[in-house]
Amino acid sequence: xxxxxxxxxxxxxxxxxxxxxxxxxxxxxxxxxxxxxxxxxxxxxxxxxxxxxxxxxxxxxxxxxxxxxxxxxxxxxxxxxxxxxxxxxxxxxxxxxxxxxxxxxxxxxxxxxxxxxxxxxxxxxxxxxxxxxxxxxxxxxxxxxxxxxxxxxxxxxxxxxxxxxxxxxxxxxxxxxxxxxxxxxxxxxxxxxxxxxxxxxxxxxxxxxxxxxxxxxxxxxxxxxxxxxxxxxxxxxxxxxxxxxxxxxxxxxxxxxxxxxxxxxxxxxxxxxxxxxxxxxxxx
Amino acid sequence: xxxxxxxxxxxxxxxxxxxxxxxxxxxxxxxxxxxxxxxxxxxxxxxxxxxxxxxxxxxxxxxxxxxxxxxxxxxxxxxxxxxxxxxxxxxxxxxxxxxxxxxxxxxxxxxxxxxxxxxxxxxxxxxxxxxxxxxxxxxxxxxxxxxxxxxxxxxxxxxxxxxxxxxxxxxxxxxxxxxxxxxxxxxxxxxxxxxxxxxxxxxxxxxxxxxxxxxxxxxxxxxxxxxxxxxxxxxxxxxxxxxxxxxx
Numbered sequence: 416x417x418x419x420x421x422x423x424x425x426x427x428x429x430x431x432x433x434x435x436x437x438x439x440x441x442x443x444x445x446x447x448x449x450x451x452x453x454x455x456x457x458x459x460x461x462x463x464x465x466x467x468x469x470x471x472x473x474x475x476x477x478x479x480x481x482x483x484x485x486x487x488x489x490x491x492x493x494x495x496x497x498x499x500x501x502x503x504x505x506x507x508x509x510x511x512x513x514x515x516x517x518x519x520x521x522x523x524x525x526x527x528x529x530x531x532x533x534x535x536x537x538x539x540x541x542x543x544x545x546x547x548x549x550x551x552x553x554x555x556x557x558x559x560x561x562x563x564x565x566x567x568x569x570x571x572x573x574x575x576x577x578x579x580x581x582x583x584x585x586x587x588x589x590x591x592x593x594x595x596x597x598x599x600x601x602x603x604x605x606x607x608x609x610x611x612x613x614x615x616x617x618x619x620x621x622x623x624x625x626x627x628x629x630x631x632x633x634x635x636x637x638x639x640x641x642x643x644x645x646x647x648x649x650x651x652x653x654x655x656x657x658x659x660x661x662x663x664x665x666x667x668x669x670x671x672x673x674x675x676x677x678x679x680x681x682x683x684x685x686x687x688x689x690x691x692x693x694x695x696x697x698x699x
Numbered sequence: 700x701x702x703x704x705x706x707x708x709x710x711x712x713x714x715x716x717x718x719x720x721x722x723x724x725x726x727x728x729x730x731x732x733x734x735x736x737x738x739x740x741x742x743x744x745x746x747x748x749x750x751x752x753x754x755x756x757x758x759x760x761x762x763x764x765x766x767x768x769x770x771x772x773x774x775x776x777x778x779x780x781x782x783x784x785x786x787x788x789x790x791x792x793x794x795x796x797x798x799x800x801x802x803x804x805x806x807x808x809x810x811x812x813x814x815x816x817x818x819x820x821x822x823x824x825x826x827x828x829x830x831x832x833x834x835x836x837x838x839x840x841x842x843x844x845x846x847x848x849x850x851x852x853x854x855x856x857x858x859x860x861x862x863x864x865x866x867x868x869x870x871x872x873x874x875x876x877x878x879x880x881x882x883x884x885x886x887x888x889x890x891x892x893x894x895x896x897x898x899x900x901x902x903x904x905x906x907x908x909x910x911x912x913x914x915x916x917x918x919x920x921x922x923x924x925x926x927x928x929x930x931x932x933x934x935x936x937x938x939x940x941x942x943x944x945x946x947x
Contacts, residue, residue, distance in 0.1 A: 442752050442781055443767025467781075468829075491826030493765035494728050498826075505824045517813075520751060521790070521833040524782035540790055541833045544809075544862030550818045596752045596767045598781045643943035651769050657941035658764040689945055698943045 418589040418635040423613060423688065426639045427453045430577050430611050431462075434483075438465035438575040438607065439472060442598020443493065443656070446648035447581040448472050449641045449688035450613050455479045456683060465575055467523045467599060471647065471664055474498040475682070477513060478674050484514040486573065488523040495661055499668040509671065516554055517547065522570050527599045529572035530606030538567045578607035581645045582630075583652060584621055585614045589632035592621045595651030597628055604630055611637045613644040615653050643692050657697065704918050706846075706871035708926060709890050711737060712918040714798075714844050714869045722795040723747040725788075725834055728766050730844050731798035733929065736762060740925050749788060751830045753779045762933040770936075785830070789837045797838030799831055799861065800845050803853045806883050806904045808843060808863035810835070811856040818858055828860050835861035843868045849903040872898045873915065878907070888913045 421429065431437055431454060439447045451472040454462075463484040464473050471492065476482055478500030490501050504513040518526070521541045529537030538558070542548050548555050548568075558569045580600050582593045591612050593600060604610050610630070617640050623629050647664075649656040667677045685691040692698035704712075707730075714734035718724060720743040726735045732750075736759065739746045748757050752767035756776030763771050772778050779787075788794060801810035802825050812831060816822030835841055845851055847870035864882050868875040873889035886898050887909045899906045918926075 443765045444752070444769070444772070487827070489827050489829035490824075493767075495764070497824075502824045506821055517827060519828040519832045520781070520830045521785040524785055528782055539786075539833075540836065543832075543836055544859065545828075545832050546813070546818070546859040547828060547832065550858075595769065595772045596754065596778055598752065598767070601780055602782060642945050646941070646943050649769055649941075651772060654943045655769055655941050656765065658768070658937040659940050661764065662937065692943050692945065697941060698945045 416633045418632055419637045420589070420617070421637050421639055423449055423453050423639040423641050426611055426637045427457055430609055430636060431459060433459055434461040435576040436463040436465060438573070438578045438603045440466060440578060440580055440598060440600045440603040441645070441648065442467060442596055442600070443470070444596040444598070444649055444651060445581045445593065445600070445645050446470055446472055447579050447613055447644060448646060448648060449644035450579045450581070451476055452682045452688065452691060454481060455678070465573060467520055468493070469498060469501055471498070471661065474500040474668060475678060477501055477504050478510070478668070479678055480510045482513060484516065486516040488518045488520045492661060492665060495665050499665070500674060503671070517551055518554070518570065519547065522555070522568075524599050524602065526570050526573040527602035527606050529570075530574045531602045534572055536569045536571045538569050540567055542568050573606055575603065575607045577609045577611060578603045579611050579613070580604060581613045581650070583615050583650055585612065585617050585638050585640075586621045587617060587619055589635055589638055590621060591630045591635060591638065592623050593628045593630075601628060604634070609636050610634055613639045613641040615642055615644065615650050616640065641688050643698060644688060646692060646697055660695070701917060702920055702923050704923055708918055708923060710844065710846075710869060710871045711926060712922050713874060713890070713915055714842060715741065715922070717842060717867065717869070718743050718746055718796060721745045721747070723749065723793060724796045724798065725749050725751070725794045725830070725838055727798050727800060727830070728763065729800060731800065732762050733926065734844070735798065736929060737922065737926050740929065741922060749784065749794065751781065751784055753781050753784055755779060755788070760932065761936040762929060764937050785833060789833055792837065792839070794838045795840065797834035797841045799834060799841060799843050799865070801843065801860065803851055803856050804843060804845060804868060805853060805856050808865040808868060808877065808882070808884055809856055809859050810843065810861045811858045813858040813860045815857055831861040835863070840866040842866060846871045847898070847901040849901060852901070853903040872901060883907060885909050886912065888915050890915050891917050
């Protein structure tokens, strides 16, 4: 079985529906911004959004009203400060209330790994002595090791309806290669009921080293070729993280009005990702 | 005559000096990253830096803005999946020094980086835990670095994101270390020109003072020059807008 090669618009409308649990992963690197923007354009509603670090992409999706619930472990703008739209949703219920299922990074990694392994839950030595245990009893509990009697922490498997990832390359048969920082992408990919990719480029041959991070074609439902699809995050070997944009986002997202007018102009007001890149001055 | 320096620079230098050459450090973004790289570029060239994004043994020439900048991957010994950083390296006990910051710390070194106010109705929603709870639990020693004030050094945390016991709390006024039996943080060192009264005033609990306070020497010219040039390179790199080459 080979994945369908579709446009980004068709990929999102075919595979992501209102009310689904969706993980757009990629740890700082290879964040699928183009896919997130397309979901905003298509006015998806009621999504449960899963990501270790919500980053700017979930700040934008939450602020534009796509999300009902957030599963996460660190919700800031790295090295800059707050995600103001995420804060506004949690502190002031704007644009509407947001339920949270909050973890540590180690806990989220274990949850994805359990999902990817077909297990009902995963264990770690974590959360000990923290208020997270009290704040999230539904998803964090202690169990006893049946062999040693040691207390360990259990967290339930995460199984996204759809995991959306961005990668550097797919070959014409639909195998996908990721290089550089992969975060928990591999686990999020294998945990998903349905896996779709955006890629920088489709090539004849991946020419991948033997132990490279390749997702085989038969795991993937659809692939959309979207050059620059991770911008303003980055794709190692293609373009760098736009740290200046991440810094500029702080002022854009601080007020509701500025945020909505920026999103209206650059995301709702553009037809596709190439047009978005040109509108923010990131491409000619 | 020595170069003038800021309290932030003093705090960074004091943190860097505590890192022994060859140690394996789990590095957080911001001041911890600056301190670790300053140490690597001065007295500890063989310091092993691990960032939670999966980069192991990285040697960045500029400080990363995020925990996963490309610079970290390009200069790393190896880049591994994030779950392995937390299991194979941290949980398995392969990290010597963990570095944490927070919005609030209590007198036992417990940290809050989650909320100010009630969890279900916060006044200020902060980023949250990230790697902190497990770094605090599994690193052999933990350094906490944060600016000192009665708002940050509090009698009771609003939320316990990670559970104490740090090896040291390094502030912009001096250093506190835990009492061997009670684990309460005790002021043990001050920077040049800082008084015990100033440290006491910038603390939200009745601060215990060690019987003898040591003085931490000011940054050397070399430390300052290396730190400033690192920050200068970083500022330049982070101000560059990125262009995405689109296929024509």
